[in-house]
Amino acid sequence: MAGVVTDLAEVLRIGTAKAQENRDFRRYLSARHARETPFQILASGIEQQVDCTSCANCCRHSVVPVSAEEMDAIARYLETTPESVARLYTAPDPDTPSRRILRSSPEGCVFLDGNLCMIYDARPKACREFPHVAVGSHTLGGRPASLARWAALCPIVFNAIEEYKHLTGFHPHEKP
Template identity: 50%
Template sequence: MLPGVTTDPKLVSELARKKEDENLEFRRFLSAHHDDSHLLHVIGSEVEAQVDCTSCAACCRETRVQVSTEEVARIAGFLKIRPAEAARMYTEPDPADHTRMLTQPAGACVFLDRNLCMIYEVRPDACHRFPYLTTEESCLGSRLESIWRRAWFCPIIYNTIEEWKHRVGFHTRGHS
């Protein structure tokens, strides 16, 4: 059990924004000290076990989820409708490329009901793996880039970074 894990998404958001400069300093520290992705993976697993995602669901509000044709078909099967109908009702083109993404009609994923996912059993792979800390492919690289960007809304990421600082002996030069 890790001490001091902060699980309230609102508090995490406040704290993470205050720590933006400190996190930048920590990133420089990691670069200079040959950061260890295995440690990130270990801490991420420990933190994840302590955070109840059903009382958060911030990622279902703050991120957009890309879906493949296969994933749309799987969702359609779960909802007992045709894939084309599922695509029309619940997805829209991603302006960045030729893929599709789940719609967010009211500022949150179309499948979010309060904090629960209505298609949890067949949720897209991106949802299943978020926040990408406990999977082996979460090596320091592009994944880590997204981790820094998402620390402000995800309690798992926020607490993992804080514990990471602690374990590698990082001390800020004055940011808080």
């Protein structure tokens, strides 16, 4: 495997420049019903090489849904009530008002402190499974276009996609 790119400015620069190529790659995989397992294996390897505490981009750029059970878990962790957690740290999801999401600001999630999560052991499932490349049941080719967006923000996604292009023999100018 070539060297893993972990510099966030480089990931943003190259990932942004390759946005269309990455959308094409997603269609290429979808058209060929590419298997998920090889991608998950290589993504797991890349996860081991990336220090998330040097990044935290997902905590700055994600909308995090939080269930009632997860609010209970956060309340227990913070030794407060679920009602306080809901009121202080969550808000209705503008796209799905029946669902609640963690509050955030332009600096990121309400629970982000520097690059660290203040409720790490009680963080919601969406955070634990991010960037959803090594676990999950969705096929890579069928993933939403957000995968291309995250390729410019998340070093794990960026490197996993680049490596998978080599593995599948994808050529940037090949028609999906």
